[in-house]
Amino acid sequence: MTETVRSYDRDRSRARARTKEDESTDSPDESLHCPECNGPLATDTEHGETVCDHCGLVVEEDEIDHGPEWRAFDSKEKDQKSRVGAPTTNMMHDKGLSTNIGWQNKDAYGNSLSSRQREKMQRLRTWNERFRTRDSKERNLKQALGEIDRMASALGLPDSVRETASVIYRRALQDDLLPGRSIEGVATAALYAAARQAGTPRSLDEIAAVSRVEKDEIARTYRYVVRELKLEIKPADPEQYVPRFASDLDLSDESERRARQLLQNAKEQGVHSGKSPVGLAAAAVYAASLLTNEKVTQSEVSEVANISEVTIRNRYHELLEAEEQIQLT
DNA sequence: ATGGTTTTTACTGCGTC
């Protein structure tokens, strides 16, 4: 035991001595000569350069290659092959970059640890966690991202939306938009905005149903965040609601298609401005179900769309009128 | 706060199964 340790040390010091020697004597590379003055070349290991001993000309700089390791034939492959480690994700408060200590009391080879070492690891875990989430912003983020994640899964929103929501939240945090507003409110607003940006909008009611904050606060915070961050979000397109409603009602693709067409016609006629997109979508779905003889009742549609039957009636009349107008032209 | 617009609530009448 002691034997191996000592020999290891000795080897190391010997190795160090050797490099020192190389540097101090500036061991000129026999095969190379300076292109300028033909003097001997020396390698400066500290700066990673090859310099002419005589005139000081830097012949070669050993630059670090930041590029990918292998040839890549498209951007996707390039991403995969770049040598910069695991992808970062905005969904974790530290982007997945900080140290993690596994919970199992095993070393790198899978062997169990002695009780002493186990204690030590436990302390390390504790402190690592404390450092990692120490300052308030980090803690803030951690909580908010947890909320976003929870709500997104409850609403069946894809990861891409969560990413976007995370980015929005980060920006809000960075621009000091938080003071005076609740973390959860801003997190919810971020998710709402992200869902709309991604073209998979959820209505305020749906969002409010899974959030811990009231609807009006979400709406207020959302408007605020959008304004301050100057996010550009167009009004929701009614068509984006159609697939969800259609599938909730077990309607055929044909009905879905007709609903879309109805909405497009309405758009051309300009009937849609000022009306709630959800209501339009619901009406279109209902109207389409009539046209394809897949009867669904108004109350069923109003149920899945969270829209009153009256609104459906009003809208779908308008939709059918718009359709007639189109026929005439 | 205000006024204009849209949506909701509540109710009533009609036709059908």
Added chain:
DNA sequence: GACGCGGTAAAAACCAT
């Protein structure tokens, strides 16, 4: 008689100003 649907009036909610 229950159900789906249509219409209406008044209240409530929403939005820009």
